[in-house]
Amino acid sequence: MELLSLVVPCYNEEENIEDFYEEAMKQEPFFAEKHIAMELLYVDDGSTDHTAERVRALHEKDKRVRLISFSRNFGKEAAIFAGLSKSRGGIVVLLDCDLQDPPSLLPQMYTLMCEEGCESVATRRVSRKGEPPIRSFFARRFYHLINRMSDTEIVDGARDYRMMSRRFVDAILSLEEINRFSKGIFSWVGFETRWLEYENVERRKGETKWSFWKLFRYAIEGIVGFSTAPLAFASFMGVFFCILAFLLIIFTIVRAAIFGDKTSGWPSLVCIISLISGVQLFCLGIVGQYLAKTYMEVKKRPIFIVKDEI
Ligand code: UDP
Ligand code: MG
Numbered sequence: 001m002e003l004l005s006l007v008v009p010c011y012n013e014e015e016n017i018e019d020f021y022e023e024a025m026k027q028e029p030f031f032a033e034k035h036i037a038m039e040l041l042y043v044d045d046g047s048t049d050h051t052a053e054r055v056r057a058l059h060e061k062d063k064r065v066r067l068i069s070f071s072r073n074f075g076k077e078a079a080i081f082a083g084l085s086k087s088r089g090g091i092v093v094l095l096d097c098d099l100q101d102p103p104s105l106l107p108q109m110y111t112l113m114c115e116e117g118c119e120s121v122a123t124r125r126v127s128r129k130g131e132p133p134i135r136s137f138f139a140r141r142f143y144h145l146i147n148r149m150s151d152t153e154i155v156d157g158a159r160d161y162r163m164m165s166r167r168f169v170d171a172i173l174s175l176e177e178i179n180r181f182s183k184g185i186f187s188w189v190g191f192e193t194r195w196l197e198y199e200n201v202e203r204r205k206g207e208t209k210w211s212f213w214k215l216f217r218y219a220i221e222g223i224v225g226f227s228t229a230p231l232a233f234a235s236f237m238g239v240f241f242c243i244l245a246f247l248l249i250i251f252t253i254v255r256a257a258i259f260g261d262k263t264s265g266w267p268s269l270v271c272i273i274s275l276i277s278g279v280q281l282f283c284l285g286i287v288g289q290y291l292a293k294t295y296m297e298v299k300k301r302p303i304f305i306v307k308d309e310i
Contacts, residue, residue, distance in 0.1 A: 005089030009079035101161035
């Protein structure tokens with residue numbers, strides 16, 4: 001019998017654990033008919049509420065429910081990595097606990113995967129209905145920017161909700177970087193991927209775990225992880241200002257030779273100095289971002305630490 005693993009990252013999702021279980025198990029008859037068993041792997045990302053207890057209670061009722069608990073909050077990316085590496089199924093699905101990734105799409109995803117013979121079926125929401133407009137605006141800008149800067153295609157509106165073959169999962173796990181950006185990694189590993197589109201669904205219960213700043217840092221993660229264009233931009237700015245300075249020097253010399261030097265231009269000098277030092281610090285900051293990420297990678301710390309596992 002084949003095994004289908006559902007990997008579910010959870011961070012303070014106590015109200016959603018049972019709802020998710022029920023929704024997911026509604027799909028069971030479809031898979032049972034195809035001789036596919038299911039396992040539900042909840043990854044408790046260091047929750048401070050009763051998430052782990054709720055999963056434990058489910059495990060008592062149904063042994064197909066598994067749990068990995070982290071020693072602290074390592075972030076969704078670490079939870080995804082842990083879930084994928086501990087999953088046992090030949091087919092693995094990654095989905096959120098808040099039911100924003102409707103399990104009712106599972107049969108359709110499976111059918112698509114079999115019919116098309118592809119290694120992964122990904123989902124994309126066609127609308128951002130129900131999301132704060134500012135968040136949508138910055139999300140759109142981010143996708144536009146990163147796709148211009150990176151060779152890896154990052155699809156706007158793509159969810160992390162995805163069905164994958166074992167081969168695809170192993171390919172993802174072979175990327176052991178700590179600064180993980182799954183949306184890029186999924187695309188980077190290649191293989192045939194089919195896209196399934198659906199209308200945005202709002203979170204069932206509780207609140208989003210992503211603040212604006214958390215998302216902003218995640219966006220920087222994506223850019224630094226999948227593009228070196230900002231480094232080239234820093235060099236470009238350097239060359240640009242060198243040429244500008246050179247032209248200014250010539251201009252100043254010629255002007256002094258013709259009209260004499262009346263020591264004017266003090267304010268404009270201050271402006272130029274502050275502009276150029278601003279640009280220098282900005283470029284230094286870009287280099288710093290890459291250096292910091294490299295530093296973290298070189299340490300080779302584990303991506304997550306398990307406290308408990310059932
Ligand atoms: N999540 C996690 N660790 C975190 C933040 C979030 O495992 O540090 C999980 C969360 O429990 C949920 C999924 O990631 O199952 C998506 O998070 P959320 O719904 O808050 O994000 P949104 O859907 O608003 O983008
Ligand atoms: Mg959500």
